[in-house]
Amino acid sequence: LSIFGDAVIYKDRSTIEDKWSAMANAWFDGKDDPNVSIIRVTPKDTYYWDTKAGKLVSLISFVAAAVTGNKTDNSDGVEGNATV
Template identity: 40%
Template sequence: MSSTQNLIDTAGVEKLQTLTKSAAICLMATSLQKRPLSTRPMSTLQVDDGGNFWFFSQKTSQKNSELRENPEIQLFYTNMASSEYLTVYGHATISHNQAKIEELWSPIAKAWFPEGKEDPELTVVKVTPLEAHYWDTKHNKMVQLVKILAGSIIGRPLDDGIEGRIVV
């Protein structure tokens, strides 16, 4: 059993930023109309103040090819340590926005883009959320464990979860 708390605008963006800081790697699914989904782990570089998600991607990657064919995208985040979960459905755009590349660049990206910020294979993927849903806990792990144990003893679940839609 959990409580519902839907978040909009600034509160929604702040929740997206908080959840993605603690679970920076997501599973990114493309070609949503096909089965099985085409999915791969991706490092989230930023959730900006407009709620957009930003990633680096190789220009000639299968992912970019799939996004050019159909820009629908689904992101899945999990932070097991804090029992936080997020799913984001959105629309992706691919660009060579050099200013955004400069802003998001870090030396670790050179492992994928050896020519650095000027690598011709380097693109940015911007995901604009159309729908998002999160699941979170109200308390830390110790309180969660106590509530689970108490619930098993008294024979009913004790509310420790919170979930909701996020609209930005």
């Protein structure tokens, strides 16, 4: 997924307190970690790429191509503009 837009970075304690979730603990040492910030993006343009076959089948295809030296078949992909 590619998102192009305007971003605002919040480092104030009230916004961090309001938006904090337990999942954020995987990356930070709590809400008071000096590296914590909140980034809000207002999208202007979005684009996505995906595979029809699924991630596991695509991974196996890429590994097989790397081992054999052959090119992988990328024709099974889907792509387009993402809309909200």
